[in-house]
Amino acid sequence: RPARHHDMVLSIKLIPYGENKRLLISRDITQMERIEAMRRDFVANVSHELRTPLTVVNGFVENLQDMPDISKDNARRALQLMAEQTRRMESLVSDLLTLSRLENDQTPMSEDELDIHALLNEIYQDGQLLSAGRHTLRLEMPGKAKVLGNREELRSAFGNLLSNAIRYTPEGGEILLRWAERNEQPVFSVQDSGIGIAPQHIPRLTERFYRVDRSRSRETGGTGLGLAIVKHIAMRHQAKLEVLSEEGKGSTFTLVFPIKRVVR
């Protein structure tokens, strides 16, 4: 039978060793098999995610080719839907590139003294645009402004958490962005009054392409890679990602940074 999660599969080699002696070398190969299975899953997922929008676009192109007399209105509608699918493929490819850059980057991350207050003001403005008046957004920043980190990466991590809060919170909901300190450690949190997450899903949220509700994620423009990206950026900053959530009530995603990142 194929290896299961907790099995240990040994590859065994006997090597001649002196007279009448054999040296036994054994190795656990389950780990390698597991990595290979993950790689296969990943390729299958990416192919599937790209094929769906491609099929839609293809269908519209063929329809338009078959209907030379199509009305302007219908043509416009078809183009709009094609543009939507193209944007979806674009965000998927862009998230994949970000993730692969984060995973393959062997060079030490470049770090600067960042003005987090200024950065969060930018993120807050982006959030206002994305929410387009559908939510009440608040920004609180009692924490110290200066930390050591990579601006680009933190912008991406904070932005991903905020866009999730916006996408999984129904109209009229509230979202609080907060930069504070906990036992002198800098913490960034996004609290929303959205749909929440059932406890059994929480440990898997940062897996690539893991979604609680596939169709809701797709409808709102999710790629399924956002939290995988956040997790990598957190690791590179020695930060911890915490998730507190209650179904139907809302979620809080928190990044806890080490004290050494504070610039005194």
Ligand code: ADP
């Ligand atoms: P997606 O692009 O699907 O949002 P993510 O990796 O960002 O992918 O998130 C993974 C899943 O975690 C989402 O599909 C969603 O089910 C859940 N999730 C993330 N953030 C929230 C949130 N603020 N509220 C409720 N569910 C969330």
